[in-house]
Amino acid sequence: MTGPEVVTQRKAAVSVRGLTKTFGEGEYAVTALDAVEVDIRENEFFTLLGPSGCGKTTLLRLIAGFELPTHGVIALEGRDISALPPHRRPINTVFQSYALFPHMTVAENIGFGLRMLGKPAAEIRQTTERMLALVQLEAMAGRRTDQLSGGQQQRVALARALAPAPKVLLLDEPLAALDLKLRKNMQLELKSLQAETGITFVFVTHDQEEALTMSDRIAVMKSGRILQIGSPRDIYDRPTHRFVADFIGDINILDGTIESLDNGIASVRLKDGTAVLAQPGTATAARPGAASIAIRPENVRLAQAGETPTVSGTVENVVYFGAATNLHIRLATGEQMVIRNPGAVEEGRYRPGATIGAVLPPELIRVLE
Amino acid sequence: MADPATAVASPRSAPRRRRMVRDLKAMPGFTAMAWITIVALYLPIMVLVAFSFNENRSVVLWTGFSLDWYAKALENDGIRNAAWVSVKVALFATVISTIVATMAALATTRTRKFTGQGLVYGIINQPLMIPEIVTAIATLSLFALVKKLTGLNGIGYLMMAHAAFCIPFAYMPIRARLETMTLTLEQAAADLYAPPFKVFTLVTLPLLGPGIVSGAMLAFVVSLDDVIITLLIAGPGETTLPIYILGAIRRGITPEINAVSTILVAVSVLLVMLLFFVQRRMQR
Structure with missing residues (x-):
């Protein structure tokens, strides 16, 4: 559970x-x-x-x-x-x-x-x-x-x-x-x-x-x-429900479909065809069919040189608030994603319009009910 | 665009209310209306009070200042007896009506909403809605029947009648107080192991105190001033002060009546002022 x-x-x-x-x-x-x-x-x-x-x-x-x-x-x-x-x-x-x-x-x-x-x-x-x-x-x-x-x-x-x-x-x-x-x-x-x-x-x-x-x-x-x-x-x-994930803290929620379940780990196909692995929190969440996956902004990482990104998108906004920086990107699926503290952010490194790749570690992605 | 009036008057929104009040005062005829009201309300009383100090026997011709009429009034056995009857009846009516009103107020605010609650308010407030003369005649008929059946006589009938019509006057401030008291305090007491009776005596009643005092004072004043019901119910030797005054006027108005009336006004005003004072304190 x-x-x-x-x-x-x-x-x-x-x-x-x-x-x-x-x-x-x-x-x-x-x-x-x-x-x-x-x-x-x-x-x-x-x-x-x-x-x-x-x-x-x-x-x-x-x-x-x-x-x-x-x-x-x-x-x-x-x-x-x-x-x-x-x-x-x-x-x-x-x-x-x-x-x-x-x-x-x-x-x-x-x-x-x-x-x-x-x-x-x-x-x-x-x-x-x-x-x-x-x-x-x-x-x-x-x-x-x-x-x-x-x-x-x-x-x-x-x-x-x-x-x-x-x-x-x-x-x-x-x-x-x-x-x-x-x-x-x-x-x-x-x-x-x-x-x-x-x-x-x-x-x-x-x-x-x-x-x-x-x-x-x-x-x-x-x-x-x-x-x-x-x-x-x-x-x-490890939020189990979309409401819980949304109510507590900031979170990125993406819509997709559960295609298969292997050893408790779900394979979810996103709207642009990308397949990601994710952890269902409950039995209901693990049911095949339409599903939402969620990942915290601080758990999303930018792809290093030579690394295959899980998803990619276009930078829309860079929001700096002292202790942290939020990168707002628009994914190929049309959905928005926020990345918090994407590595060392020098001023002006990410400009709106730039294309970047992000890595979503499977163990940190949850499938929501 | 911003409201030009607000922009000119002040950038803050707070003065808005004050300005509205000023506007009302500036309306044509406001001052005249205020004076007409004040004169209509208080000129008769001022005349009454003034002539109670008249040296002469006339209540229309001023000749000089004197306290003779007060001395006369206080020496008059008829007036003294009437005053004593008034106070006795008012005290009895106050105690009974306040107890009943308190219970009624608790029953209508501290219980679950029930069907016919509106009807209950109506029943409690009956004396406010039915013409007093009708209540008086109805009470008279009932008491005549009771007297015939029991053979009992005495001032008790008058006291009971007063107690009955004082109930709504006592009820109103008590209910108002109860409605502003949140149930949370009583729940807090219950939460802290107070059984229902202790909740009532240690929390509800002390907090209700100012409401009960206002209710009692209102009942006292209303009983003290009553004429119509008293006129019909009071038997021989049960003349209250207002009834005495009424009788004396039939024999011709003298400044002695003015003096007694002035005392009655003074007592009523004093009690109402006390009432306001208590209400001010309970708003803390």
Whole structure:
């Protein structure tokens, strides 16, 4: 499937089986989740990634208990929790809007969960102090939440959700409201917090870069379905679906036809008749017939002197942006291809109109579903 | 081409709104209209207040300043009793109507949408839509029947009638407040292990507080000012202040009535100002 399993099999923290959620009734019914299956492992940083409306937030809300499934089961450490109300699930949420209680101080907010669990006052105070230190807000304990900056409110929300030491922490686009710099800092902070606490994080985002930076594993969602689950490397290097390949990073996609399959490697004929070898990610992708192949711009190489190019085309644009240079070429098939950092690019070496050959290493070409 | 007006006024788009407001003010007759409105609204009250300080017995002929009529009004047992009845009835009506209105507001905003929800709003707001005299006569007939069946008498009937028509006034600000409160805070509380009752007492109710206070104050003022229903329902010894004033006017207007009315206006204005203050605070 998506490469060898490197991580040793850990127990599933959250198991989702055949989970379907529809909103509305009759002809107005909208399917937000469609028979979703996923196992979120213990202590992992798991990300649900997808465009808005893909069902990622609905899945999170179902795990939290704010919505009840139409069909299917959600299990926490093997125990079916599908019918439990939110206050009886040992799962806490960091809301996108933070949802801090405006009539309580920072410390009262953080201690709320423990108070509801009936913990003794001394323990509540101790844990609250520890949490305040964890998110570096010791000085703010007595403040009202509306006196805090966005980043500080974010930390309070995080501390509040972590204080009761939940089995699973759900984070619903918690960084969306922060400015870029703060966001980058919080990404690293969240990641180290997760490692420190050992709590399973389920993180929802539509930002692919954020997902790649922070996650142990990513589930890419579209229209209520999970298309691919894998490590950031799996998702980036070995996308299985056209949507996944397109959604994450830049990629060149060429249309063709699978002619034969040999030892799991497909021979694909492009529109101009060129045959290339490529790796199908799934059984569906390996079916003979029309197919799309994909290769990252940084994996395309220019043909050396005397080397036979896989494809050739005409330079259309040279786009320089400091750390990298992109060469846009128009292939004989009529399709466009981008080559990133085509060897040492001296200024003015490739001019629009020049004909060049490119080499596509077969092991880096994927056949998409 | 760029909009010439914008280009001349300012390159930014922010002043656009301000300019529109200025334009409205510049329209012919704007100032005159404003003054007519202000005079129509406040001149009668100013006359009333002014003559409450008249030294003379007349309410049309000014002779000099005095506080005699206030002293007289405050010494008048009829007025004092009426004021006490008014306050008792208003307090009772406020408490009952605010509790009912709070429950109604929660039921109409914190539950799943149900068929006939529009009808429910209509039912709650009935006293706002049916002419008050009709409500008054209907209530009178019902109470007559109840009295006949039970033989019970007393001020309770008046209190119940007030509580009933105060409900929509208490309901409106509470519902408005609930609608601006997102469900997320309540969900956050539930997520942090608060069972439904704790969610209500620790999160919903404290946040709803300003709405409840506004609702209660509105109900109090409405009850305090009511004439028509009170006129029909009130029995002997249940004369409220507005009814007393009405009766006194029939015997001839004296500045004493002006003084009482001025006090009533002052109390209402004070409460409404307090209401605005509370609403300002809750918008924070």
